[in-house]
Amino acid sequence: MLFFNKKKKSENENPLHTEYGVIKNTVFLLKKIKKYSPKLLVLLLAGVLAGSALQFLYSFIGKFVIDIVEVQATSADKDLAPLIKLLIITTVLDFVCMTMNAIANNRVWYNFIHVRMCVIKERIDKVLSMNYQMLEQPKILDMHQKALQAAGGNEQGVEGMMRTLYQMAIRATVIGVTFSAILVLDMRLILVLLLVSFIQSAFFRHTVKRDRKEVWDVLPPTWRKQEYMEQTTQNFDYAKDIRLFGMKHWLSKKQHEINKEQADKMCHSRNLWVYNTIFAHGMQVIVQAVVYGVLIYAVLDKNMSIGNFTLFVGLATSFSENMNDLLSLRGSIKEKSMQVDDHRSFMDLVMENEDECIPIPETDSYTFEFKNVSFQYEGAETYAIKNLNLTLSYGKKLAVVGLNGAGKTTFIKLLLRLYDVTEGEILLNGINIKRFKRKEYYELFAPVFQEVFLFAFPMDENVSMQNPQDTDSDKAYQCLLQAGLEEKILSLEKGVHTELLKVIHDDGVDLSGGEKQKLALARALYKDAPVIVLDEPTAALDALAEYHLYQNFDEMIGNKTAIYISHRLSSTRFCDNIAMFVAGEMVEYGTHDSLLSKGGEYAGMFEVQAQYYKEKEGETYEED
Secondary structure (H helix, E strand, O other): OOOOOOOOOOOOOOOOOOOHHHHHHHHHHHHHHHHHOOOHHHHHHHHHHHHHHHHHHHHHHHHHHHHHHHHHHHHHOOOHHHHHHHHHHHHHHHHHHHHHHOOOOHHHHHHHHHHHHHHHHHHHHHHHHOOHHHHOHHHHHHHHHHHHHHOOOOOOHHHHHHHHHHHHHHHHHHHHHHHHHHHHOOOOHHHHHHHHHHHHHHHHHHHHHHHHHHHHHHOOOHHHHHHHHHHHHHHOOOOOOOOHHHOOOHHHHHHHHHHHHHHHHHHHHHHHHHHHHHHHHHHHHHHHHHHHHHHHHHHHOOOOHHHOOOOOHHHHHHHHHHHHHHHHHHHHHHHHHHHHHHHHHHHHHOOOOOOOOOOOOOOOOOOOOHHHHHHOOOOOOOEEEEEEEEOOOOEEEEEOOOOOOOOOHHHHHHHHHOOOOOOEEEEOOOOHHHHHOOOHHOEEEEOOOOOOOOOEEHHHHHHHHHOHHOOOOOHHHHHHHHHHOOHHHHHHOOOHEEEEEEOOOOEOOOHHHHHHHHHHHHHHHHOOOOEEEEEOOOOOOOOOHHHHHHHHHHHHOOOEEEEEEEOOOOOOOOOOOOEEEOOOOEEEEEEEHHHHHHHHHHHHHHHHHHHHHHHHHHHHHOOO
């Protein structure tokens, strides 16, 4: 495996997933709070004190008011001063607690969101730095989908656990205060309240486990399907095909089927929680009956005052409600902690350790050698590349040809180290490329792929692929001219500073397919890397147009090393050598003339394709 997880694994379908537990996840979140919003710790303390005080403050106020009223009712000298004084004091206390609670909760609310946004940025940075090969593996995709959900809202995962811990701290403080008071009344009442709360909590935890196992653990593949369908149906690139082929109803049906998958699971989830709610209400009826029974007995048998009756009703109710809430939150905290597990498991995925990597050799001459290289995609039964031996010398032009599925693109991905070989090794100037840091190794290549993607940034930044401050607009302009986009640039009011796409800027400009290809060529020229790779960027062109484009681009790059990938043979005449791939194996290697004279696979493929442009072939090559 290319990745590992140092944590202890649980018995999980995905061996890369780790269960950290509530305590470790609590420490994890406190560290995130301290890192991204340290003032939040003070706000949390203030919120706990104020929020808990408000829950039992009126129970004591009610008792004191009733006591004073009782005294005044039996007294001949009516003195309202004590009552007025009590009301003033309690009003001030209530105002202070409510103000502190409101301020704390308001600031706690958006600081929790801020911490979650920072955690999301960490995940995005992780995805952007992950090895390409990992991003194609279903288990990794499912882990990323779960990690995305874990930071996707304020009621789940990272933020949900922070909010739940905050509420648990308030409940625990209230329980601590009310417990001592009720214990004085009757210890048996405490035992009954605790027993009922634990029964209710056990049913809640059972519901949480079923909900997790039967709903949320099976939904990630459905979410991926939904995301794909939403992107496909709303992506402008698919709009023409959808309309011209009448795909609307077919796509709608597909999306409806996928949405129904989620709807069925969500309906099952809601049913589970309906049963839990009914059970909880039943247990509360029992609690109220017990509390009132004990207090009525105390009034009749122990002469409890009406003030104390009111106080203990409030405290017992508060104790019971907060105990139930705390135990329910205990189940909820486990659910949210498991979601934090999803986030942390994804974040703890690591590639190979690059600490012992060596620098790329400082030289103007780079030679690449494939030695007995084989590659097999995960889950595949056959090799995509089998026992490949090939040397790419500095300054040489190599054409890699073959039919679709022959292994050409896989070969490029191995060379670029988007994939690591399954067997054998790839050497750079005699050194295994795994000994170099990927980021430094990538700097050696300027690739142009078949699919050209634009970014919603200015044209010059789309060429430089760098930050604005690092972009040389003049250089980008010259590269665009070389690539054949002069007429397009002159037609734009802002020239190379024109925003592309309308995603961010309403006045953004889109490019045609041919213009995108030329911009991609400009990117390769701008990067000015030692090795140029063209992986079928002209697949939409006919063979003659492809030949002319390759020929012109070959003149632009001069003496650089270049690899031209195609299932057609337009690029082969001006290349030094040709590698012919069939079913993942290099079956022929040599010059154009030598392979034609050999009469093998290459010659046969060339003859078939030559029929397409045979009449113009002589005219075309006479221009060379």
